[in-house]
Each structure stands twice: as C-alpha cells, then as structure tokens.
Amino acid sequence: MELQYFGANCLRVATKKAQIVIDDNLDKLGLTSITKPTDITLHTFAGQRAKGSRFVADMPGEYEISGAVIHGIAAQSHMNEKGKQGAVIYTISADDIKIAVLGHINPELTEEQLEQIGVVDIAVIPVGNSGYTLDAIGALKLIKQIEPKVVIPTHYADKAIHYEVPQVELAEAIKGLAMEPSETIVKYKPKTLELTDSTRLVILERQ
Template sequence: MKIKWFGHSCFMITSEKGTKILMDPYVNMLGYKLPELEADIVTTSHDHRDHNNIDAVKGNFAHINGLGVFSECGIDIKGVDTFHDKFSGTKKGRNTIYNFKVDDINVCHCGDLGHILDTKQVEEIGNVDVLLIPVGGGYTIDSIGAVEVVKQLKPTVIIPMHYRTKALGPMGLAFAKVDKFIDDSGLKSQNYAELELNNENIENYMGIAVLEYK
C-alpha cells in the first residue's frame, strides 16, 4: 500500500490492487489545499468542515461515517465510537476511529480523538500496525496524550497528524509542532514524501514516520 498525507487529518491509502481510500477531506480554509482527488472509499471521523468535505472528492465512492463493521471494495473497515474531547463529547461531540485492513496491514485513523482510550475501545479497535494519530493538542489530544494512545495500541509505524505546519500560517499557533510529540515519545523519526508499505518491509519503518505536505 501507499500512504500519502494531504495535510491536517487527510490521508489517501492506495492498496496494491489500486483501491483508493480517502480519510477526512477538508474544506480549503486551513492553509492546506486539497488537489483534485478521486476515491473508491471516503471516511469521515466526525461532522466538522475540516474533516467531512466529501464534496471535494470525485468518483462513485462509498462514504462511511458510522460505527460498526463494513466491507467495501475488498477492504474491511471497523468504526469505533470515541469522543472529540475529554468530557464524553459534551464539549465537541463524538469522533469515530476507523481501523482498515488493507493488504493484510491494519491502518488505524484516529480522527479528532480528544482523550485516552478506555479498555473497551482498545479491544474494539483491535490490532494496529500503522497508527494515524493527532498530536498537536488544542482541539485533540496533545503530544503526551498521543504517546499514551501509542502505548495502548502498540503500532509498528506511527504517522502524526493535526499539528502545526508552515502551511497553516497564523492558525497553526493553536497547535504544537510535531517535534514536541517526537521528543515526548522518545522514538526515532524519519521524514518521507509518502510511505509504501507491505508485510515484508514494514519493520524497516518502525517508529515515527513524518509525512511531508506538498
């Protein structure tokens, strides 16, 4: 599979067979700008404009925005109920974590997770090989919270998202930089334009993979 980051919490996974899965497309109001994209599957973690802009996506795609188990285009997907804040959703609402099985690799996208997981949520999410996790704080868990969730889910590869970048401009001041998460985690990190993973090479990317926004 290939994993590409389009900024904020938006990623595209392309399977070995060419199936395209787009996660949390945003309205172009953040400093980031989505290119023209087509997808077979689009998932949205919650109903905020910086995560649910399915109108930006072309193609006859399946839109998944709920809880439970789904199967689309040969991809198994599980949606797990979580919250956007530390107060059971009373401040910012609910959030769905999705765990995708693509090419025999489990990729977990945390959306705007706002809290440490409980035991039931960890069990529901299940095995995680690649974790896409917010680390910037402000509107989600911060770097310390993200480190705790990493310990809970035990992924091989951690891809940070939802943190301060130059593209965000003044809006970025609401978030911490990715360096804070890297320092707090104590894990090795490497920058990549995109990742190309399979069961044979995934161990080579162990640790934090910082994807570049272009």
C-alpha cells in the first residue's frame, strides 16, 4: 500500500489491486483533478463528486472492490446541527492495513460509530479549523477515541489552494496536537511490522 497527498482532503491510496482517490474536489480549489477512469473514488461529503471514475461512493454502505473492503459510516458533519447526518466516514481495508478517513465531521463519535470503525492503523484527519473543519482540539478528540497507530493531517493552509475559508498553517495545527512529526515524506508506504501501539504523526507533502 502507498499513500500520497494532493492537497485539501484529497489522497490517493494505491493498493496491490486498486487505486482509490479520496475527496477529489481539487478543480474547485484552483488545482487539477487527479481522478482517472480506472480509479475508485470516495467522497466524505455529498455534492463534490469527481467525474470519470469507474466506481463512486458518497454515502454509507459496504463495498468490496478490487481486493479492497470499504465501509462508509454515517456521521454528523462539522457544520450540521446535532443529530443531522451529512457526512461519511470511510474505512479502507487492503493489504493487511486499515485506514480511517474522517473528513469534516463532529468529533464526538457514538459507540456505534466507534464499533463500526474498529481497530485502525492509519487515521486521515483534517486540521484546518476556521469553522470549516476540525481544529486541533477536535482532531485530538478523534485520535483519543480511535487510537490509530498513525495520524496523517490534511486540509491545512496552502498558498496554492483557494479554500472557501482560510485554513490554519500546518505548524500551528501540529502545535495544537502536541505531537512531533515522526517523518515528513512524499509517499507513505505503511508496513505492518512498523506499526506500534503508540500513535505517530506522519506528514505527507503535497504532490
């Protein structure tokens, strides 16, 4: 498995048999869409579908495709009223690794949601704040509830990205998380033997 970051909340997860693209709304933010016709695309928020992929998911459900098991879990959006479900959490299981993609959600997860998420190796969490998405405090709440082995932050300030609402700088978000990055890399290739019980912060440079 290999993970690459393309800005905002967009990542590409490459497994042995599949190419999975998450939250590709890059063309709306001043960048270029990365989605290809052979990709599987997942969207944590309705209304941001990228065109041209072979499989699209933007709602809760269970999917098994090209060796990847994908579980979409209904969640309350960060901006929605309590009890109103407008977002989707995804878990992706492939190549003996499990990823949770959390999106712009309320950080107070229910027991049912936590049970559906289960044991996670990698959590992808937005940290941009400014009322648009999670701040460091909200991100920490999720980390403590899910207890992933690796945290990858997304959706922070970037001069190349035209966010609707300005996002905080990554350095400020990291300070709020009270975690030191274990590494800053272009591509992350998780190995099961290297995943320990203590949570590590991995920074992926935007492609």
